[in-house]
Structures are given as C-alpha cells and as structure tokens.
Amino acid sequence: MEELIEILEDIQPDIDYENCEDLIDGHHLDSLSILSLVAELEDAFDITIPAIEIIPANFNSAKSMMKMIERLQEEG
Amino acid sequence: MFFLSAVSDGKLTSLTSFFSLEFFIVFLPVCLIGYAVTPAKWKKYFLLVISYVFYWLISGKLLLYLAGITGAVYGFSLWIDRIQQKQKAALKDLKKEEKKQAKQVYIKKQRRVILFAVIADIGLLLVLKYSAFFLGNINALLAFAKLSFRFSIPDFLMPLGISFFTLQALSYVVDVYHGLTKADRNFLRLALFIGFFPQIVEGPICRYNQTAEKLWSVKQIEYKNLTLGLQRFLYGMMKKMVIADRMDPFVESVFSKYDTYQGGIIALAAVCYTAQLYADFSGSMDAVIGIAQVFGVEMPENFERPFFSRTISEFWQRWHITLGAWFRDYIFYPVTTADKMKKLTSSARKKIGNHYGPLLAGSVALFCVWICNGLWHGSAWNYIFFGMYHFVLILIGSLISPLVKKTNQKLHINSDSLPYRLFQTVRTVFLVIIGELFFRAEGLRNGFAMCRAIVTDLKFDSFDRDLLLRSQLGYKDFVLTAAVIGIVFVVSLINEKGIRIRETIAKKNIVVRWAFWYALIMFIIIFGAYGIGYAPVDPLYAQF
Known part of the structure; x- marks a missing residue:
C-alpha cells in the first residue's frame, strides 16, 4: 500500500489518498494521470492492466486500486 | 442522401420520427395495448416482434442487415465462448508460469475471432457508408494525376440506424472476449437487445450488461x-x-x-x-x-446538460454520452494501454513530467478517437474536419492547462468563481457553435x-x-x-x-x-x- 501511495503522490500530489473514495468520480485524477498510473503500476507490481480494468470502480480509491493489483497478480 | 433512399424503400416513412402522428397516435398505442394484453411470459417475444415489425416498416428488406449483424455477432460470441471454455479446462491443473504461457495461445485464438468479427461488422459499415466517399476521392486523385481510369461509384441503400446498432453489436462481442459478459446462447434475447425499436434509429448505444437482461425480463406496465x-x-x-x-x-x-x-x-x-x-x-x-x-x-x-460545460473535453462527456463512452472504452484505452504506448508514457513522464509525459500517448489515442468520431457522423470532409477541430481544441486545452493554472495563481484568479466559470462556459459554447457550423x-x-x-x-x-x-x-x-x-x-x-x-x-x-x-x-x-x-x-x- 505504501508503494502505491508513493506512486500516486508522485503523479498527483496534494490529495489525501488514504481517505479519498472518489478519485475518478470527483475528478481528482484525470485521464492523463490514469495513463501515467497504469504504466507505473505495471512496472512497480509486475502486472498487466488491460483496458477493461480502467473503470472508476478500480481507480476511485487507493484501496480499490490495491484490490485490483492483488487480483491481477493472482491471475498472473 | 442514403438515409432518404433507405426510407423510401420502407412503407411508412413518417414512422422514423417518434413525434409523427403515425408513430405516437397509431404505432405506439397499438404497441402498448398489444403489450398490455399479451400474457406475461410472452411479453418479451411481443417486444421483439414489434421491434422487427417497426424496422421492417421503416427499412423494408434492409431488415436483413439487422438480422445479419445480429446473427454474425451471435456466432462470433459463441465461438469465443468455446475457446474460453477450452482455455479454462486446459489451464485447470497447470502451475502459474505454465498457465501464463498456455493462456497466451488461447488469447491469440480469441483475438483472431475478434478480428473476424470486426472485419464483418465494421467492414459492412465501411462498404455501405464510406465506399462512395473513398472511391470518389480516389477518382479525384486519378483525375488530378491526369489518368483516365475511374472507379464506378456504388450507390448502396443504407439501413437506418446502422451506425448505432453496428457499434452496439460489436461492443457485445468485445465484452464477451474481455470476459465482461457471458456469450448469450439465447439468440432471441440478443436480437431484442440489438433491435429494440425505440433505440434502433438514434441510440443510445447500450452495452449488453446495461439493457439485455432488463429487456428480457419485462413485466406488466406499471x-x-x-x-x-x-x-x-x-x-x-x-x-x-x-x-x-x-x-x-x-x-x-x-x-x-x-x-x-x-x-x-x-x-x-x-x-x-x-x-x-x-x-x-x-x-x-x-x-x-x-x-x-x-x-x-x-x-x-x-x-447531461452539455451547454453548462466549462471545457470542450467536458462538453463531450455530456453530449452523446454513449458514443463518447464507446470510443473511450473501445478505442482510447485500448490504444493508450498498448505495450508500446505504455512504454512511451513511462519514459516520457520521466523526461518531460507528469502532465506532458502521458499526453504523448494520449494525443495519439485522441487522434484515433476523433478521426473515428468525425467519420462516424458521415462520409464527407466536413465531418472529418469536425472531428479534427475537436481533437485540436482538446489537445490545446491539455497543453495549456498547466500554464493557465499558473497564470491564475499569479493573478489571484479564483477558477471556481462564478464569473470565471461563466466565462469558460460561454467560451465553450462559442467553440461548439463554430464546430456545428462546419458540421451542418x-x-x-x-x-x-x-x-x-x-x-x-x-x-x-x-x-x-x-x-x-x-x-x-x-x-x-x-x-x-x-x-x-x-x-x-x-x-x-x-x-x-x-x-x-x-x-x-x-x-x-x-x-x-x-x-x-x-x-x-x-x-x-x-x-x-x-x-x-x-x-x-x-x-x-x-x-x-
């Protein structure tokens, strides 16, 4: 989780990632930030994030992102 | 106009408008009464029949296109499903690393089927809607090069609403491939999802998960x-x-x-x-x-009230939302998440920062989206210009946004104040009107x-x-x-x-x-x- 928060803060600082639950729906992260995020998460966690995973439910909070990362790691 | 040709091929041309007397005084009441008196378990079949009757009334024999596309995506989705079932069985007892390799083989097979589906689905649309435009432009180039050879320009009848139901049908097969929805073995349910009469002419472009099951489980009118x-x-x-x-x-x-x-x-x-x-x-x-x-x-x-938008980008999230969402999910994200694009984003971000880094890959994907958006609206240069106009506006918006933010901070301008928001909205509406001028x-x-x-x-x-x-x-x-x-x-x-x-x-x-x-x-x-x-x-x- 710490690594994920670090990546997020590097891409878009000044957001309370621990508590924010509407990163996408609340327009805190725009589509360009998502593109950066996808590339960085893939490198950091050795996963592949397909286009279908880029939905608000997966990116609205750090927790939901972590869930997606763990699921993708599990699926291999 | 192809549209007029198609309509003249039908029987009751005025039915294409929901507000014609033929539709809301005759067709709709007959439809509602028929639906109300049909026994509960037959209501979904009634909706399917009335939908196909509606399409036959407005398009005549061109109904075959609708049935053909439905049949094609039904077949392709079952084909993908069969490969997925085989994949599941084959991967069952393998270790993680072996699974990864074996999975790739099956994904390749599925991708081949998707390619066939795209060729069949979009190919038909390309031939019917764009062949005259492309061949006409090739002929103009031949004339410019002073060559005497000319292609004969085909004059196809255009099925009404083809641009809408083609995208809807294709999204279903792609969703099956992605595992977002299961392949439907019930051909009639799929036919109702694609052919439901109110949406067939102008959309909205629905996803299978959004409406298919709701349409198939309709009940008595409340x-x-x-x-x-x-x-x-x-x-x-x-x-x-x-x-x-x-x-x-x-x-x-x-x-x-x-x-x-x-x-x-x-x-x-x-x-x-x-x-x-x-x-x-x-x-x-x-x-x-x-x-x-x-x-x-x-x-x-x-x-969603598009004329309240503060930017062109926001306008397109509020205008023709289902088309924008289709392009986002089936063009923008697949292009930006392609391996080469992700590498480009990653390396560019390190060199030119968080904002401009991803913009490189993003602009390539945006270009694809807007060229498709322009062409989707029609096969003419003004539609392509319309698409490129919005591509350039959105790109400029992204390029200058850090500069605007800094300037606002320096000049102590509150970007959330009413006058500033009003200025942004008026500017957006002005730009939209110029775009619509070229569109029309x-x-x-x-x-x-x-x-x-x-x-x-x-x-x-x-x-x-x-x-x-x-x-x-x-x-x-x-x-x-x-x-x-x-x-x-x-x-x-x-x-x-x-x-x-x-x-x-x-x-x-x-x-x-x-x-x-x-x-x-x-x-x-x-x-x-x-x-x-x-x-x-x-x-x-x-x-x-």
Whole structure:
C-alpha cells in the first residue's frame, strides 16, 4: 500500500489518498494521470492492466486500486 | 442522401420520427395495448416482434442487415465462448508460469475471432457508408494525376440506424472476449437487445450488461412508469416540435444559400442550428428513454446538460454520452494501454513530467478517437474536419492547462468563481457553435466561406428581408423559440442542481399534476411546428 501511495503522490500530489473514495468520480485524477498510473503500476507490481480494468470502480480509491493489483497478480 | 433512399424503400416513412402522428397516435398505442394484453411470459417475444415489425416498416428488406449483424455477432460470441471454455479446462491443473504461457495461445485464438468479427461488422459499415466517399476521392486523385481510369461509384441503400446498432453489436462481442459478459446462447434475447425499436434509429448505444437482461425480463406496465415515461416523451416532443422543427426552415435556407445572406444572419443560423440539433437529438432521446421507461426498462442517458460545460473535453462527456463512452472504452484505452504506448508514457513522464509525459500517448489515442468520431457522423470532409477541430481544441486545452493554472495563481484568479466559470462556459459554447457550423455546412469549402462571411460581413441590416421573407418565419417564431429555449434552460439549471422535476411534480396533488401536463400538451398543440408551411423534419441523427 505504501508503494502505491508513493506512486500516486508522485503523479498527483496534494490529495489525501488514504481517505479519498472518489478519485475518478470527483475528478481528482484525470485521464492523463490514469495513463501515467497504469504504466507505473505495471512496472512497480509486475502486472498487466488491460483496458477493461480502467473503470472508476478500480481507480476511485487507493484501496480499490490495491484490490485490483492483488487480483491481477493472482491471475498472473 | 442514403438515409432518404433507405426510407423510401420502407412503407411508412413518417414512422422514423417518434413525434409523427403515425408513430405516437397509431404505432405506439397499438404497441402498448398489444403489450398490455399479451400474457406475461410472452411479453418479451411481443417486444421483439414489434421491434422487427417497426424496422421492417421503416427499412423494408434492409431488415436483413439487422438480422445479419445480429446473427454474425451471435456466432462470433459463441465461438469465443468455446475457446474460453477450452482455455479454462486446459489451464485447470497447470502451475502459474505454465498457465501464463498456455493462456497466451488461447488469447491469440480469441483475438483472431475478434478480428473476424470486426472485419464483418465494421467492414459492412465501411462498404455501405464510406465506399462512395473513398472511391470518389480516389477518382479525384486519378483525375488530378491526369489518368483516365475511374472507379464506378456504388450507390448502396443504407439501413437506418446502422451506425448505432453496428457499434452496439460489436461492443457485445468485445465484452464477451474481455470476459465482461457471458456469450448469450439465447439468440432471441440478443436480437431484442440489438433491435429494440425505440433505440434502433438514434441510440443510445447500450452495452449488453446495461439493457439485455432488463429487456428480457419485462413485466406488466406499471402506472408510475407509464406516467413518468409519457411525461418524458412529452418533454422531448416539446423540444423537437417547438424548437427544432420551427428553426428548420430558417437553418435550411441559410445553410443551402449562404452566399446570399449577410454574415450576421449566417452567425444567427449557426446559433439556431446548434439549438436545433440539441433540441432534435436530446428530444428524441427523451422519447426513447420515456418509451423504454413505460416498459419498465431504464436506458442510459445520452445528454447531461452539455451547454453548462466549462471545457470542450467536458462538453463531450455530456453530449452523446454513449458514443463518447464507446470510443473511450473501445478505442482510447485500448490504444493508450498498448505495450508500446505504455512504454512511451513511462519514459516520457520521466523526461518531460507528469502532465506532458502521458499526453504523448494520449494525443495519439485522441487522434484515433476523433478521426473515428468525425467519420462516424458521415462520409464527407466536413465531418472529418469536425472531428479534427475537436481533437485540436482538446489537445490545446491539455497543453495549456498547466500554464493557465499558473497564470491564475499569479493573478489571484479564483477558477471556481462564478464569473470565471461563466466565462469558460460561454467560451465553450462559442467553440461548439463554430464546430456545428462546419458540421451542418454543405461541404467543407462552404463551411470556411460561411466563417469568412461572419468575420468580414457581420451585419444584420437585411434581417427583415432575409429572415422574415425568405425563410417564412416571423418575429413571433423567434420570440417563441427563444422563450422555449429559456424553459429548457431553466429545467436544465434545476436538473443541474440535482432536483428531478418529474418526480417533484408527481408528488403534487392530482389537480396540479394534470393541470401541468395538460398545459404542456396544449402548448405543443398550439405552438408546435407542424401543418401548413412546415414539412415534417426527419430526426437529424437518424441519417448518421
């Protein structure tokens, strides 16, 4: 989780990632930030994030992102 | 126009408009009564039959295209499903690393099927909609090169709504491939999802998970759904008949003979066309969503008060939402998440920062989206220009946004203040109107000539002669239209604040409720643009 928060803060600082639950729906992260995020998460966690995973439910909070990362790691 | 050819091939041409007498006095009541008296377990089949009857009435033998595309995606989805089943069985007992390798083999197989599906689905659309345009341009190049050879230009009949149901059908197969939905073994359920009659002409473009199951489990009509649905239909009718159709003679006259009008009148026509297009398309969407609601089916919204947008990018998240979402999910993200693009984003971010780094890959994907968006609307250069115009505007918006942010901070400008938001909204509407001028112009050259006239000849002194005599509209038409646009604006403003007007009225006592809706009906009857002097106007988006 710490690594994920670090990546997020590097891409878009000044957001309370621990508590924010509407990163996408609340327009805190725009589509360009998502593109950066996808590339960085893939490198950091050795996963592949397909286009279908880029939905608000997966990116609205750090927790939901972590869930997606763990699921993708599990699926291999 | 292909659209007119297709319609003339049908039997009851006026049915294409939800607000024609043939539709809402004859077809819709027959349909609702038939549906109501059909036993519960047969209602879904009734909806399917009536949907195909509707399409046959408006398109005749071109119904075969709809059935053909449905059959094709049904077959392709089952083919993918079979591969997925085999994959599941084969991967069951493998270790993680072996699984990864074996999975790739099956993914390759599925991708091959998707490729066939895209070729069959989009290929048909390309041939029918674009072959004349492409061959015409090739012939022009041949003439330019002084070669005598020419391709003969085909003249296909264009099935009504093909651009809508093609995308909807393709999204279903792709979703099956992605595992977002299971392949449907019930051909009739799939046929109803693709062919449901209110949405077949102008959308919205639905996803299988959004409506297929709801349509297949329809029940008896409920009083609440009936009243709310018909009220929504009525509101759409007001937009279409009082605003859109009333503006049509003026817009048509100016755009077809722009060189005989002053720049000021052309500018007014561009504003009126933007209002007409919005009233026409969003009015039709009100009708679609309203009719679906009567059957108890919730359709996705296609408009969310687009003229309140602060940027062009936001405008396109509020205008024709389902088309934008289709391009986002099936073009933008697949392009930006391609391996090479992700590497580009990653390395560019380290060199040129968090904002401009991802913009490189993002702009490639945006270009693909907007070229497709332009071409989707029609096979002509002005539509391609329309797409590229919005691509450039969105790109410029992204490029300058860090600079704007810094400047605002330095000058202590509050970007959330009302004057600033108002400035952004007015600027966005202005840019949208210019785009719509090119969209409506009869050719790209005419679009530029009209813009030139607006800049060099912005006069209104021929207003009386030009406008009132030639387009046969009076001052009262303009005052009335402006008043109804005002009503739509106020309703939108209330909706923007999260208040749902229909639900609010539904809570009032019966006298207030019925007085309100009777007043609206009378308003449409008295002020609607129909009868002598008004030719029925086909839904504008049906031709795309």
